[in-house]
Amino acid sequence: MSERAFRRHRLAFILVNAALAAANLATGAPWWAFWPLVLWSIALMIHYLVYRSARVDDTWVEERVLDLQAKSYDLGHMQAIREHPAPAVGKPADSPPAPPNGP
Numbered sequence: 451m452s453e454r455a456f457r458r459h460r461l462a463f464i465l466v467n468a469a470l471a472a473a474n475l476a477t478g479a480p481w482w483a484f485w486p487l488v489l490w491s492i493a494l495m496i497h498y499l500v501y502r503s504a505r506v507d508d509t510w511v512e513e514r515v516l517d518l519q520a521k522s523y524d525l526g527h528m529q530a531i532r533e534h535p536a537p538a539v540g541k542p543a544d545s546p547p548a549p550p551n552g553p
Contacts, residue, residue: 456501463494 467487474483
């Protein structure tokens with residue numbers, strides 16, 4: 451999906467719903483323009499999510515990871531974890547052997 455298609459959809463959403471709301475106010479009828487607004491909002495949101503997900507690629511992911519790491523207050527801790535991963539689940543690697551069980 452292209453950005454151009456999404457922009458057209460958004461513009462149509464704004465213009466048509468503004469016209470419907472104006473017509474609703476002019477006629478003085480109960481607020482019937484609410485339902486087209488809600489349904490079209492859902493459709494526009496789905497269009498936006500599909501549009502954004504189509505634009506995600508490896509470059510975007512890498513840029514986002516680097517951005518989050520740069521903003522992290524604990525970047526040094528994250529690097530230390532990468533360099534020295536935690537031991538396997540169970541006993542720590544430096545612990546003495548367990549005492550034998552039994553009499």
